[in-house]
Amino acid sequence: MPRNPSLQNAPNLDEWIVFEADGRLTVRSGKVDIGQHVSTAVATIAAEELDIDPARIDVPIAITGIAPNEGITSGSMSMETSGEAVRRAAATARRHLLGLAAEALEADAGALQVNDGLVRVADSNKTISYWELMEAKAFAIEVDEDIDLKSPDQFKYMGIKTVAREMRDIVTGGHMFVHDMVWPDMLHARLVRPPHYWAKLKSIDEGAGGRLRDQGLQLVVNGSFIAVAGPDEWAAVKAAERLAGEVRWNMGDGLKAADVFDSLLDNPRLSFPVVNGVPQEDDVPPLGNPPAGAALTLAAHYERPYTMHGAIAPSSAAAIFEAGKLTVWTHSQGIYLLRLSMADALGLEPADVTLHHALGSGCYGHNGADDVALDAALIAREIPGQHILVKWTRDDEHAWEPYSPAMAMRLRASIDDDGKIMDWSHESYSDTHVMRPRPGANRAGAARLLAMRMVENPLPAPVPEPAMGFHIGIHRNLDPLYDFPERRLVKNLVRELPLRTSAMRTLGAYANVFAIESFMDELAEAAGADPVAFRLDHLSDARGRDCLEAAAKALRGDATDPPEGRGWGFGFARYKNVQAYAAVGIELEVTDAADVKLHRAVIAADAGQVVDPDGLAAQMEGGLIQAASWALYEEVTYDQDGITSRDWDTYPIMRFDNIPDIEVILMQRPNAPFLGAGEASSGPAGAAIANAVYNAAGIRMRRLPLTPDAIRSAAMA
Amino acid sequence: MGANYPMVAYTLRVNGKRHELDTDPAKPLIYVLRGELGLTGPKIGCALEQCAACAVLVDGEHTLSCNRAASEFEGAEITTIEGLAEDAIGARIQAAFMAENAAQCGYCTPGIIVAVASLLKSNAGPSDADISDALADHLCRCGSHNRVLRAVRGAISGGQADAA
Numbered sequence: 001m002p003r004n005p006s007l008q009n010a011p012n013l014d015e016w017i018v019f020e021a022d023g024r025l026t027v028r029s030g031k032v033d034i035g036q037h038v039s040t041a042v043a044t045i046a047a048e049e050l051d052i053d054p055a056r057i058d059v060p061i062a063i064t065g066i067a068p069n070e071g072i073t074s075g076s077m078s079m080e081t082s083g084e085a086v087r088r089a090a091a092t093a094r095r096h097l098l099g100l101a102a103e104a105l106e107a108d109a110g111a112l113q114v115n116d117g118l119v120r121v122a123d124s125n126k127t128i129s130y131w132e133l134m135e136a137k138a139f140a141i142e143v144d145e146d147i148d149l150k151s152p153d154q155f156k157y158m159g160i161k162t163v164a165r166e167m168r169d170i171v172t173g174g175h176m177f178v179h180d181m182v183w184p185d186m187l188h189a190r191l192v193r194p195p196h197y198w199a200k201l202k203s204i205d206e207g208a209g210g211r212l213r214d215q216g217l218q219l220v221v222n223g224s225f226i227a228v229a230g231p232d233e234w235a236a237v238k239a240a241e242r243l244a245g246e247v248r249w250n251m252g253d254g255l256k257a258a259d260v261f262d263s264l265l266d267n268p269r270l271s272f273p274v275v276n277g278v279p280q281e282d283d284v285p286p287l288g289n290p291p292a293g294a295a296l297t298l299a300a301h302y303e304r305p306y307t308m309h310g311a312i313a314p315s316s317a318a319a320i321f322e323a324g325k326l327t328v329w330t331h332s333q334g335i336y337l338l339r340l341s342m343a344d345a346l347g348l349e350p351a352d353v354t355l356h357h358a359l360g361s362g363c364y365g366h367n368g369a370d371d372v373a374l375d376a377a378l379i380a381r382e383i384p385g386q387h388i389l390v391k392w393t394r395d396d397e398h399a400w401e402p403y404s405p406a407m408a409m410r411l412r413a414s415i416d417d418d419g420k421i422m423d424w425s426h427e428s429y430s431d432t433h434v435m436r437p438r439p440g441a442n443r444a445g446a447a448r449l450l451a452m453r454m455v456e457n458p459l460p461a462p463v464p465e466p467a468m469g470f471h472i473g474i475h476r477n478l479d480p481l482y483d484f485p486e487r488r489l490v491k492n493l494v495r496e497l498p499l500r501t502s503a504m505r506t507l508g509a510y511a512n513v514f515a516i517e518s519f520m521d522e523l524a525e526a527a528g529a530d531p532v533a534f535r536l537d538h539l540s541d542a543r544g545r546d547c548l549e550a551a552a553k554a555l556r557g558d559a560t561d562p563p564e565g566r567g568w569g570f571g572f573a574r575y576k577n578v579q580a581y582a583a584v585g586i587e588l589e590v591t592d593a594a595d596v597k598l599h600r601a602v603i604a605a606d607a608g609q610v611v612d613p614d615g616l617a618a619q620m621e622g623g624l625i626q627a628a629s630w631a632l633y634e635e636v637t638y639d640q641d642g643i644t645s646r647d648w649d650t651y652p653i654m655r656f657d658n659i660p661d662i663e664v665i666l667m668q669r670p671n672a673p674f675l676g677a678g679e680a681s682s683g684p685a686g687a688a689i690a691n692a693v694y695n696a697a698g699i700r701m702r703r704l705p706l707t708p709d710a711i712r713s714a715a716m717a
Numbered sequence: 718m719g720a721n722y723p724m725v726a727y728t729l730r731v732n733g734k735r736h737e738l739d740t741d742p743a744k745p746l747i748y749v750l751r752g753e754l755g756l757t758g759p760k761i762g763c764a765l766e767q768c769a770a771c772a773v774l775v776d777g778e779h780t781l782s783c784n785r786a787a788s789e790f791e792g793a794e795i796t797t798i799e800g801l802a803e804d805a806i807g808a809r810i811q812a813a814f815m816a817e818n819a820a821q822c823g824y825c826t827p828g829i830i831v832a833v834a835s836l837l838k839s840n841a842g843p844s845d846a847d848i849s850d851a852l853a854d855h856l857c858r859c860g861s862h863n864r865v866l867r868a869v870r871g872a873i874s875g876g877q878a879d880a881a
Contacts, residue, residue: 035822035859163815170823171811171830173758173798180757234741234748237764312762312770312858313824361824362859394763614818618864622821625860648767648856656852659862 002145006030006085010068011142013096016089017046019134025050025057025117027086030070031078032062032333035362036619036678037164038078041611042086048158049090049150051114052130059165062357064339072334072436074365074503076579076676083611083674091147093139100133152609152670161614178329178358179316179391186318187218189229189379189390190240193400196642197453197461197500198252200224205246212239219243220382223456227379229388254640256498261303261703264408264429267496270466274489277471277479277577284490287412291422291486294414296526302409302515303703306636308645309401309504310653313361314392315368319376321384325352330373331360334436338370341437341445345374345452346381364626365504366436368392368401371450378451398651399643400450403636404504405431405497407474409515413484419527421538423486426478428512429494432464433473435502441465450500461500466493471576477509477683480516481574482538498638506679509575510627513683514690517571518702521691531570531691541574543606543667547583548572550604550665555585565589566599567696571687573680580607580680581667584624586660586688590697594708594715596632596689598660603685606667607677617664620681624662627682629654631689632706727791731756732800738787746782746790747771750797758798758827762856769854772828773797779835779851796834798827806876807834813872814865821859829855833869841876 002008010016010030018026027046031038039059047054060067070082094114101119102109105126113120117130152159169175194200201224209219217230217239226247228239256263272279290297318329326348332338335355343350355373363369372392380388392400407430414422439445446452447459467473475491524534532552539545548570555568562568567590572583587600603620610616633652637645645651686704694700699714725742728735731754738753745764750756750773762770764783771783774796801807810833813819820826829852836843836851843851848869857865 037818037821164818166823167815167818167820170820170826171798171814172802173756173827175823176757177760177824179761180751182755233752234744237748238741310858312768312822312856313760314762360822362822364858391761394765394767618818618821618861621863622860625862626858629860647765648763653856653858654860654862656855656857656862656866657849659866662863 006070006081013139021136029082030068031073031082032357037615040164044157045087046090052117064355069336076678079674089143092144183387186387187229188233188236190236192226192244199249202248202250208246225454257640260406269492269494272491274475290414295417297414299412304407304511306403306406307634309364309367311361314397315372316391317373317376318389319380320387321380327354329356329358332369337438340439345446366502374449374451398646402500402502405501407511411519424484425488427490429492430474431497431501433507434467474508476507477512509683513573514686517687547581547604551583551585554602567692569688569691571684573683575680580675580677582680584684584688586692588692594711601660601662604665608672608675619678623681624685627685631686727788731795742788746787749787768856770828772831810872813868817864817868819864819868825857
């Protein structure tokens with residue numbers, strides 16, 4: 001049984017690599033492009049191990065039943081699973097092909113050289129191509145997981161800057177998103193959503209349906225799920241807007257509007273001690289008195305509000321229902337799991353449901369992508385035989401996506417006379433981060449799709465169960481990488497909170513690292529130590545130390561203090577304690593108006609062997625910029641009547657006027673295993689900003705976001 | 718269907734071509750570009766003039782197309798991201814964005830490139846503040862901003878090298 005989960009699901013070489021009759025190579029990955037350019041990295045890896053020009057390689061978009069089932073494109077796992085699998089598949093294919101070539105050319109396999117798929121016997125004119133060797137036949141062998149890989153000194157493609165495959169289409173307007181798809185018979189659909197989660201349809205004005213029919217539009221009503229569809233997009237938009245004014249709702253109790261940070265501590269919860277990144281089914285040990293001999297003990301409480309994915313494109317999907325079979329085009333991150341969940345929701349056999357991945361805008365986790373796929377299917381079922389393209393509006397996206405949960409972190413630590421941490425306690429309180437549709441108890445796959453709460457005979461909103469795996473959800477990066485002699489780590493899954501939540505980039509790691517790394521600075525100051533030196537004093541992990549030292553050197557140079565009026569701050573973590581390392585340094589100022597102005601950022605990262613250095617740097621930079629946006633601007637707001645942050649004015653995000661100069665330093669680790677990197681810089685970046693605000697202005701901010709109002713209030717407190 | 722709406726006939730010039738149209742007079746430009754004309758480069762991100770994914774050039778000016786009626790633009794010269802490849806400045810900006818991998822998902826990119834084209838057409842040597850102002854309306858969620866800024870500077874120096 002292979003160790004790599006992707007190879008467990010797809011052990012056969014033919015599932016990964018196909019030499020096409022037209023002289024091209026198809027490399028299949030079950031991971032999907034969501035803006036991270038993973039197909040560029042996959043093609044680079046295959047090109048390297050096979051010695052084929054990457055331009056000759058196609059990485060097709062994933063379709064259920066064709067692409068290898070690689071679960072969800074999430075958790076920064078694509079390179080560690082798909083990337084490593086493709087590397088071994090390509091190396092297995094090369095060995096197999098060189099065996100065939102040795103026979104065909106009557107040469108010793110050791111004497112063969114490959115250049116762009118053409119095998120040549122050294123110092124001779126005897127050649128044969130991979131395609132001639134394959135004769136369009138199958139390999140019919142398994143991928144050898146333990147195969148020898150190419151040595152880094154022979155790399156031609158890996159580790160070298162490349163332009164991402166999609167860039168030409170992106171810059172010329174030809175990059176086709178699901179939103180852009182067209183079929184001759186296609187109907188555009190828009191939804192009329194209730195005011196909030198708990199409102200139910202009371203009535204629709206008489207005459208609305210008739211008017212819509214007269215206008216060539218169709219009305220779909222299924223319980224409280226309401227949609228309008230028609231051939232002209234603008235007509236559907238206008239009709240949905242008008243219909244929204246003709247629908248009356250039973251409002252129910254509305255949203256629970258109590259302060260969520262009170263609710264996080266007061267509501268019912270399930271609590272687990274966490275050991276080595278894994279929650280234990282044991283009683284939580286009480287927080288005892290500080291250890292004897294403690295020179296000082298600090299306690300602090302950090303908070304992070306609900307935040308949203310905020311995709312620039314509202315979620316969209318297309319579907320057609322014909323002869324009992326459903327076909328869907330979706331920007332879901334997990335088409336195989338969504339297929340099972342949708343089949344359950346619709347009462348279909350999974351074999352009768354086909355999902356094509358289609359491009360969406362960046363999603364950064366579980367946003368409305370899966371929900372809108374079911375919306376499209378529900379409409380398509382009522383209007384069979386025609387393609388239905390449904391788009392959420394900006395208001396739908398802001399008000400209905402599953403948010404990243406609000407979190408509270410309570411920390412306490414003691415240090416001894418030598419400035420060493422003696423014990424460490426960290427309790428995190430949060431709603432679930434794990435609500436992607438996937439089959440499970442109580443029809444979990446279907447129940448986690450939004451429309452199932454609205455349809456006739458609805459499924460109840462799912463009650464979150466604790467995720468008990470390694471570094472998942474609330475306890476992701478709860479366990480610091482530092483060498484503390486004692487640590488008490490507690491995961492608290494809090495129930496009965498107001499908003500729908502699920503996975504957003506880093507899950508709990510962003511808030512946990514914000515708390516840990518803010519607290520490390522508070523302890524360093526209490527110990528009279530430099531914040532970087534204090535971290536290094538507690539970090540024996542050599543690769544982590546290299547990152548921290550590199551970031552500190554890049555930010556501070558030989559200076560001991562930041563430029564006048566500015567502050568420096570650092571943050572560090574290794575994602576899930578087993579993936580990429582990132583140390584972030586920030587230089588910023590806090591203006592007289594209490595605006596935080598970012599000037600410089602440095603990121604020192606170690607992601608193992610680098611495949612696509614510019615793509616990796618882009619992930620680091622994007623993770624930092626998005627994290628800075630979360631830290632400075634973002635908070636989902638709501639009251640009893642529903643979500644109140646329903647557009648970009650009420651939910652502001654980072655803009656071009658506050659982008660720091662960013663330097664990325666990538667550690668060179670030839671042939672070390674790939675380490676997932678897409679989420680590594682975000683936690684350290686948030687903490688580094690809070691620490692730099694303290695360094696610049698002397699104000700310790702323990703609740704995000706760091707808005708001017710919040711900074712002014714903290715300054716007066 | 719058409720008979721149930723008041724319709725208006727007008728012409729639009731888009732990317733150098735003339736189009737005869739007959740639509741709801743209130744239909745915003747973005748829906749006409751994407752629907753009637755099949756130009757799906759400009760994107761709908763909010764339809765509230767808050768994100769600028771829908772930006773196009775109207776007589777060279779940066780213009781948001783998601784709310785203003787297409788019929789208002791009769792007589793103007795409209796350029797979308799698709800049309801910019803035919804334009805020396807547009808093509809130079811597109812090349813600079815490619816060289817810097819200045820996009821992740823690419824949904825906001827057409828609007829951003831249009832904004833940069835509008836800037837560089839009126840000012841061959843903009844300052845960093847000018848660039849930031851030109852992009853002030855534009856949202857990007859992937860965090861490609863620093864690469865976009867680098868690409869813009871690359872396009873500016875490329876243009877100055879060409880002019881020298």
